[in-house]
């Protein structure tokens with residue numbers, strides 16, 4: 001239906017163009033119908049002429065090559081612009097400022113005349129490609145930057161927590177999601193470049209417009225020859241427009257589709273054969289038939305996660321941890337030890353630094369002072385040899401996170417929105433831990449089954465309820481075979497009736513012996529499941545003890561106040 005409409009509008013546009021090109025001047029010249037028809041035939045003849053088509057092919061070649069180079073450079077420039085290194089971002093900004101601010105015609109002439117001066121001699125075609133590519137780099141850099149910024153930061157946080165490095169995250173998570181925002185601008189640029197190749201005639205590139213001018217210079221048939229050139233341009237740019245429509249659909253992650261192919265992580269998919277209406281009713285039905293089989297979880301925990309590296313040290317040891325944001329002290333000397341297999345619930349008012357502490361344990365944020373060890377190892381730091389316990393940040397932070405095997409579950413789930421439930425679980429296994437596809441998928445399906453979502457493997461996150469999304473997120477974290485699971489208010493964003501299903505999975509995990517740190521306001525969960533409750537306020541541990549001690553007989557006034565607020 002869409003394709004038909006496009007064809008119609010294309011034909012219509014051609015008709016209008018032909019009328020403009022021929023009819024009015026024909027009437028003004030007093031031509032009759034037969035002469036107009038002859039004019040059309042002549043125009044059609046020029047459209048099919050090898051001379052003009054050869055010029056068009058040259059324009060297409062310049063556009064294709066320059067676009068490919070320009071996009072690669074543009075992506076690099078965009079990353080430089082987004083870099084936290086001032087020198088890089090300033091250099092990229094300066095380049096974009098200069099190229100956008102000067103006429104392209106002058107740039108071309110300049111490159112044509114200047115390159116030979118530094119000993120670089122290229123033919124006209126190559127010069128044109130270089131000129132257009134350098135120009136496109138500046139424009140596409142801003143498109144890429146806008147696209148990257150349009151993807152929620154929580155996506156890269158989730159990727160980092162799974163041990164994915166910045167480039168991997170960009171390629172597999174950020175770019176696929178930003179393509180929809182980038183494509184319309186890229187189509188504009190491509191069309192603009194194809195038409196602008198005509199200015200390459202100033203450096204003697206013999207392309208379409210230049211060739212039309214040569215013919216007109218000989219026979220003075222302005223309308224027919226230029227009309228024919230316009231028809232060829234219109235045909236080519238229409239091709240780009242159709243490609244744009246197709247690509248936009250392929251990268252539309254709200255649609256339910258099957259993956260058709262995946263290229264450098266840019267997954268392209270075709271529409272799912274399933275009708276969209278039917279599966280909406282499915283989750284409820286599927287939920288009834290699936291048991292929340294928590295016994296499974298125990299068998300999924302890897303053996304080595306059950307035996308700590310050193311029995312004489314706490315499994316998680318936070319020592320005198322300080323952290324500030326913009327000179328505001330968020331954590332003020334936190335000391336916390338967690339035993340292997342222990343379930344610790346952290347309570348505390350909003351802003352007391354609970355999330356920050358979890359992020360530091362997984363090194364999603366660097367420490368300002370103090371040390372944190374997980375299973376007797378620093379995460380993201382290494383001891384300086386002979387430095388008397390001094391630590392330095394490691395270079396490959398992503399690998400350090402991956403090796404630490406700390407699973408993290410977020411308040412807002414942070415599922416990768418362009419990937420199905422199963423693909424969310426498979427992604428880090430494949431990309432970070434090099435697990436063979438079959439094995440990763442088998443574990444993914446087992447985990448989905450264990451959180452009661454076996455029937456939802458192919459669902460995209462937007463088609464799952466909040467509780468289901470959070471269960472997938474737990475399964476995703478478990479897929480990296482974590483030694484430690486961190487939960488940051490996993491049920492705070494859920495409707496009350498969905499809280500139970502997530503807490504149920506967490507209970508199962510605790511029963512299976514997983515070491516867990518859970519930030520939550522669910523007092524009943526804390527009472528039932530926690531081995532220890534820690535109350536934090538103002539970036540400090542105020543008190544800790546068994547649930548009975550802290551919840552039922554708090555010694556500190558601030559704890560009492562907080563519990564009263566939460567209870568009411």
Ligand code: ADP
Pocket residue numbers: 325326330348349350351352353354355356357
């Ligand atoms: P909690 O999870 O206990 O509610 P957080 O650890 O999220 O508290 O945050 C503690 C304080 O740190 C908050 O006041 C928050 O505004 C601030 N904060 C957290 N992350 C950042 C950040 N990346 N930049 C600046 N301030 C932050």
Ligand code: MG
Pocket residue numbers: 354355356488489
């Ligand atoms: Mg928080």
